[in-house]
Amino acid sequence: MQTIRYPRIPASRWLALALLLISAAPAGANEPLEQGKALATSGSGGVLACATCHGSQGEGNAPAGFPFLASQGASYLAEQLENLASGKRANPIMQPIAKAMTAAQIQAVSAYYAQLPAPVDKTKLGAHVDLYPAQEQLGAWIANRGDWNNNIPACIQCHGPGGAGVGESFPALAGLPAGYIRSQLQAWRDGTRDPGPLALMGEIAKRMTDAQINATADYFATLPASLNHPAVAQGSKP
Numbered sequence: 175m176q177t178i179r180y181p182r183i184p185a186s187r188w189l190a191l192a193l194l195l196i197s198a199a200p201a202g203a204n205e206p207l208e209q210g211k212a213l214a215t216s217g218s219g220g221v222l223a224c225a226t227c228h229g230s231q232g233e234g235n236a237p238a239g240f241p242f243l244a245s246q247g248a249s250y251l252a253e254q255l256e257n258l259a260s261g262k263r264a265n266p267i268m269q270p271i272a273k274a275m276t277a278a279q280i281q282a283v284s285a286y287y288a289q290l291p292a293p294v295d296k297t298k299l300g301a302h303v304d305l306y307p308a309q310e311q312l313g314a315w316i317a318n319r320g321d322w323n324n325n326i327p328a329c330i331q332c333h334g335p336g337g338a339g340v341g342e343s344f345p346a347l348a349g350l351p352a353g354y355i356r357s358q359l360q361a362w363r364d365g366t367r368d369p370g371p372l373a374l375m376g377e378i379a380k381r382m383t384d385a386q387i388n389a390t391a392d393y394f395a396t397l398p399a400s401l402n403h404p405a406v407a408q409g410s411k412p
């Protein structure tokens with residue numbers, strides 16, 4: 175009778191194989207994030223690489239008017255992509271891109287951007303809430319105090335001190351391009367952007383004047399840069 179000879183595998187090989195299996199587990203767990211990153215940086219099929227317009231770290235491109243995506247809530251981003259694809263939120267640049275994405279790609283890329291660091295230092299923003307702006311500083315006034323005669327609440331009540339964003343559903347505003355903020359408020363007034371949870375923004379935007387929209391957009395767009403002003407850095411107002 176013949177004896178079966180098993181190939182002898184050196185112990186070092188077993189160890190290498192075991193390590194390979196162990197390291198494969200966490201890689202599998204991060205798969206959607208990896209897919210999201212690949213889509214963001216390289217695109218796929220009909221989907222343009224998001225980084226082309228939204229920046230390599232999702233930091234946006236203020237001069238071009240492209241919003242940042244980094245650190246915004248994953249469910250907020252996914253919902254926007256679904257609305258952009260369906261036309262509930264109208265935009266000629268984003269619609270074809272969002273439409274070309276699968277549901278899984280939308281979830282993956284939203285999760286990827288949500289965990290990237292915010293382009294703005296949120297601790298700085300919160301530390302410099304301006305609760306007593308001069309009334310002629312219209313943008314700071316609306317953002318921090320609102321306009322109660324016209325039923326407009328202070329933006330920071332929902333968007334957090336300094337417009338840093340709150341949780342998954344209230345996006346950060348600080349550092350978004352002024353033109354972008356303005357066009358979103360106008361879109362809600364015109365009904366070309368879905369009013370979102372409880373139609374909160376649709377109602378608020380409809381009550382704002384053009385001057386209030388412009389001033390508030392400028393305030394949130396320049397807030398991060400104004401925090402670097404030496405007077406602000408020392409703890410007072412510029």
Ligand code: HEC
Nearest residue numbers: 221222223224226227240241251254255265267268271283
């Ligand atoms: C050619 C430029 C371009 C590319 C490429 C692009 N975007 Fe955009 N994106 C825009 C513009 C412009 C807007 C603003 C739309 C508006 O004004 O409503 C926008 C808005 C968005 C928004 C809404 C942000 C918010 O704060 O509500 C999301 C989410 C988004 N893009 C995700 C993506 C993803 C994910 C990709 C890649 C798969 C991508 N974009 C690729 C130009 C681009």
Ligand code: HEC
Nearest residue numbers: 327328329331332343344345355358369370371374375390
């Ligand atoms: C009662 C709560 C509430 C208040 C107050 C509020 N917002 Fe919002 N805002 C929201 C919600 C919720 C969203 C997300 C809408 C969505 O999911 O489409 C939002 C979204 C936005 C966006 C879109 C951001 C992006 O990335 O596209 C802008 C711009 C905005 N708000 C501006 C303002 C301004 C300016 C004020 C003050 C005049 C304000 N908001 C006050 C709840 C609020």
